[in-house]
Amino acid sequence: MGSGKVTSSELKGKHVTVAGLGVSGVPAAKVLHGLGAHVTVVNDGADERARAQAAELEALGVTVRLGDGATLPEGTELIVTAPGWKPDKPLFTAAAQAGVPVWGDVELAWRLRGPDAAPWLAVTGTNGKTTTVQMLASILRAAGLRTAAVGNIGVSLLDAVLGEERYDVLAVELSSYQLHWAPSLRAHSAAVLNLAPDHLDWHGSMEAYAADKGRIYQGNRVACVYNAADRATEDLVRAADVEEGCRAIGFTLGTPAPSQLGVVDGILVDRAFVEDRHKNAQELAEVSDVNPPAPHNIANALAAAALARAYGVPATAVRDGLRAFTPDAHRIAHVADVDGVSYVNDSKATNTHAAEASLAAYDSIVWIAGGLAKGATFGELVANSAKRLRGVVLIGADRALIRDALARHAPEVPVVDLDRTDTGAMLAAVREARRLAVAGDTVLLAPACASMDMFANYTKRGDAFAEAVRELGAGA
Known part of the structure; x- marks a missing residue:
């Protein structure tokens, strides 16, 4: 089946094994079955959710093996895997x-796209992917284009490619997992927003993680967008094999050089997609058009603008699209002001890189942090953020790691260590933060850790924070 497109007729009658149920496995199994393939789904777990999904697929005529994700079914000609399955699993060793x-x-x-398929504008990075893709989709819509935010968010890529809706262009979020298993993807243009250690238990090393992120640039036609402040992203562009004429386009929070987008006197400007870029620049939007105008979010907006401009979108659409964009909940979301103190929910900051970006957005902070560290270290984060911290409230299973980093790098900052991992700890944390804060401060939930020690997910954690703040405001 080579490395090009594949037609539905080529899959008809083929024996395809789908590895994993869940949000990607079930749609893949349904699509393949609908195309006439003989589909067998294998899944490690056999919990209630897996049994329900299995029953749904078996009713269609799909074979499902629960509790047996290691054995390659006899006669398998192709495996379609859920992105989270690690490359070293025995199933893939047997396949090789x-x-x-x-x-x-x-x-x-990618392979099932039709002859008139919409081009893909693709985004990856350790942090900011979802926001950037949503901004990009908003800009494309402002230009009058039929588009959707797809991939790791929003509409399923299979639905976008095979559904009845016709798109002009797609804004595609891709994780490192997805890129690892997508060797023939060739985007119109793509961006790597940043690179910081994450998911190293899956990839095995930082080098392997970066290499999978870098796959997004392979075969790009028009632009490889990189972060001028993150040399690793530029290195990935240099290493990529792209089509003739594809350009490297940087984005920066400073004054842009030729072939870059950047910021001048509070204005987002383009010195890449203009005539005579050595002398000219195009105003795109004001920093105040970006919601919220935190530094890392301005970088997201510049990356989205670069991809949109690579597709030929006019400057006015960049401005209008950014103005129309509303960030998701739990991403630097302002909850309320109580007694002159601003309370901000960034529960989505589940790693140190995201938390540092969040902390950089405010001048005087009472920081609520902690949870599951996932192997992270906190010295650099604390050292870089210490001057902004008025106080810290720690919660969660691995809070001692942050407490130790604070003792080393910010010993003068008062720390409240809440020895609790119950969900009610959030209300206690918010009350302690209120005690430490003074008018003009920001109480910031940016945990730098995963949430599963205390909450089902980061959304539930953010909801608990917002509810606790509302109780404060009500005089609790």
């Missing part, structure tokens, strides 16, 4: 020995 190709759901969608 048998010469069976392994695709992710993104690879399947």
Whole structure:
């Protein structure tokens, strides 16, 4: 089945194994079954949710093996895997020995595109992917284009590619997992927003993680967008094999050089997609058009603007699209002001890189942090943020790691260590933060950790914070 497109007729009658149920496996199994493939789904777990999904697929005529994700079904000619399945799983070792190709759901969608398929503007990075893709989709819509935010968010890529809706262009969020399993993806233009250690338990090393992120640039036609402040992203552009004429386009929070987008006197400007870029610059929007105008979010807006401009979108659409964009909940979301103190929910800051970006957005902070560290260290984060901290409230299973970093790098900052991991700890944390804060401060939930020690997910954690702040405001 080569590395190009695949037609539905080529899949008809093929024996395809889908690895994993869940949000990508079930749609992939349904699509493949609908195209006439003989589909077997294998899944490690056999919990209630998996049994319900299995029953749904079996009713269609799909074979499902629960509790057996390691064995390669006999006769398998292709594996389509859920992105989270690690490359070192025995199933993939057996596939390699048998010469069976392994695709992710993104690879399947890419290969099933029709002859007039919408081009992809693709985004990856350790942090900011979802926001950037949503900004990009908003800009494209402001230009009158039919588009959707797809991939790791929003509409399923398979639905976008195979559904009845016709798109002019797609804004595609891709994780490192998805990119690992998408070897033939070739985007119109793509961006790597930043690179910081994350998911190293899955990839095995920082080098392997970066290499998977870098796959997004392979075969780009028009622009490879990189972060001028993050040399690793530029290195990935240099290493990429792109189409003739594809350009490297940087974005920066400073004054842009030629072939860059940047900021001048509070204005987002383009010195890449203009005539005579050595002398000219195009105003795109004001920093105040970006919501919220925190430094890392301005960088997201510049990356989205660069991809949109690479597609030929006019400057006015960049401005209008950014003005129309509303960030998701739990991403630097202002909850309320109580007694002159601003309370901000960035529960989505689940790693140190995201938390540092969030802390950089405010001058005087009472920081609520802690949770599951996932192997992270906190010295650099604390050292870089110490001058902004009025106080810190720690919660969660791995809070001692942050407490130790604070003792080393910010010993003068008062710290409240809440020895609790129950969900009610959030109300106590917010009350302690209120005690430490003075008018003009920001109480910021930016945990730098995952949430699963205390909450089902970061959304539930953010909801608990917002509810606790509302209780404060009500005089609790």
